[in-house]
Amino acid sequence: MTGPSLPEPRSTEPESTAGWAPTPALGRAVLLAGLLLVTGVLLGRVDLVVLAAPFALGTAYALRRRPTTLPQVWITAGDDAPLVEGGDVSAAVSVGNPDTVDYDLVVVRSRVSPWLRISRAGFAGAAAPDAPTADASPAAGTPAGTGRSVADRPFVTSVPAAAAVDLELAGRALRWGRHPVGPAGARVAAAGGLLVSRAVLTDAVGVRVYPRTEPFEAVEAMPRAAGLVGAHHSRRPGEGGELAGVRIFAPGDRLRRVDWRVSLRARQLHVAATLSDRDAEVVVLLDVLAEAGRSGGVDGSASVLDTTVRATAAIAEHYLHRGDRVSLLEYGPGARRLRAAAGRRQYLTVLEWLLDVRADASQHEPYDQVFGPQQLSSDALVVVLTPLLDERSAQMLARLARGGRFVVAVDTLPANLTPPKDRGWAEVAYRLWRLDRETMIGQLREHGVPVVRWAGAGSLDQVLRDVARLATAPRVGSR
Structure with a gap:
């Protein structure tokens, strides 16, 4: 790109020969x-x-015309369209020449997050006729996100006076999160190569990559529906779409509810009784006490955090699309929370909230910090995404169940987790740990906490039916 209009320089150097x-x-x-x-x-x-x-x-x-000002460097990260895992990412590192003399040689280099696979890079514009481009196809057997990007090398061009050139970077986003493009720097040679500027640096710009939403569907069964409107059928009579039966007409019933067939047969007015449609509150609890597995990006293996974040996005999208209210909680030292709300705006807020999910080990018990007074509705369905790697996670699930909550535990531990390759007792210890974990899962089920492995659509169907059925039975719990 070339043009006379340039942004204000970031450098605090005065317009003199300082810096050359x-x-x-x-x-x-x-x-x-x-x-x-x-x-x-x-x-x-x-x-x-x-x-x-x-x-x-x-x-x-x-040396008759020497430069007096340093070059300007800034980074532009793509367009404003939401970027999802596996989508195309674009960015540009721009170098501007605010001086009245040409820059004979400009060397530009920028750092890029390894989760942004830059496959094409090169200068654009009339000022860079010999702009280099490259193709970065990862070698066979190279894990996604770990190979060398084409952006990891210097690029050379020239910039005329009062103009700018763009180093365009294009590639693919491999993993969710906030990934930096930059910092970037440039050095300039002018006056026929007799003068060189100091390195001018600019700060990194973050690129937001939202998690890919896996296809997810679940049954309509809910333990309780507490709202006034929604898609779930409650057990209370009201103005809804689910037929509950036929009863004798009573004062206040609407005429459009009259069942004329039954009325003519019984010689008395009868109306169709319906169940009210009510929304439900779904609380998605993210266990961030531990991380396991190796993330290979959108096309590779998934770590615990990958499964947790993508499953959360899928569950939130499903229930928000149905008109339910969704809230998020982190079970960890940070105890971050997102208040319950409904609608598309809440879904976008959920995606933004998930970008900051990090595994954070802690020695203290975060239960009281996460579940403070009146922080969790008694009618809410609590979906806990946990790898069950920490004993405190199992204790938290048991305490929620004893408190009368409707809890569903989703196992996010990778199924292909391999044992350590070290010699000695490492493999035996791994097997013992697996047995101990299976015992813990069995104990949770005995306490009434269903544990199911995440498998996308249909993962929670049977569990939700069981929880909804148990919700109708008398329960005794301590609060």
């Missing part, structure tokens, strides 16, 4: 011209003076 230094080429030219002139005068040799003249005149001609 002579290159070794200038030193060699001055030294050679001086030696030839001095030798020619001392020895009285005119040929040496004539030989020194081109070096002296060339250096003076190149």
Whole structure:
């Protein structure tokens, strides 16, 4: 891109020659011209003076217009469209020349997050006719997100006066999160390569990559529906779409509810009774006490956090689309929470909230910090996404169940988790840990906490039916 309009420079240098230094080429030219002139005068040799003249005149001609300001560098991260895992990402590192002289050589380099696989990079615009481009296809067997990107090298171009050029970066986003593009820097050579600027750096710009929502559907069964409107059928009579039966007409019933067939047969007015439609509150609890497995990006293996974040996005999208209210909680030292709400705005807020999910081990018990007074509705369905790697997670599930909550535990531990390869007792210890974990899951089920492995659509169907059925039975719990 070229143009006369440039943003304000980030550098605090005054508009002077500060920040510019002579290159070794200038030193060699001055030294050679001086030696030839001095030798020619001392020895009285005119040929040496004539030989020194081109070096002296060339250096003076190149320095006739010296740059006074440093270059400007800034980063632009793509467009405003939401970026999802596996989507195309684009960014540009721009170098501007606010001076009145041309920059003969500009070297630009930028750091890029390894989760942004940059496959094409090159300059655009009339100022960079020889802009380099490259293709970065990962070698066979290279895990996604770990290979060398084409952005991990310097790029060279030239910038005319009062113009700017863009180093365009294009590739693919491999994993959810906030990924930096930058910091970036540029150094400039001017005056025929006799002067070089100091490195001008700019801060990184974050690129937001939202988690890919896996296809997810679940049955309509809910333990309790507490709202006034929604898609779930409650057990209370009211104005809804689910037929509850036929009863005798009573004062206040609407005429459109009259069942004429039954009325004519019974010779008395009867109306169709319906169940009210009510919304439910779904609380998704993210266990962030531990991380396990290796993340391979959108096309590779999934770690615990990958499964947790993507499953949360899928569950939230499903229930928000049905008109329910969804809230998020973190079971960890941070105890972050997102209040319950409904609608598309809440879904976008959920995606933004998930970008900051991090595993954070802690020695203290976070239960009281997460579940404070009146923080969790008694009618809410609590979906806990946990790898069950910490004993405190199992204790938290048991306490919720004993408190009369409707709890569903979703196992997010990767199924392909491999045992350690070290010699000795490592493999035996791994097997013992697996047995201990299975025992803990069995104990949770005995306490009334269903534990199911996340498998996308249909993962929670049977569990939700069981929880809804148990909700209708008398329960005894301590609060």
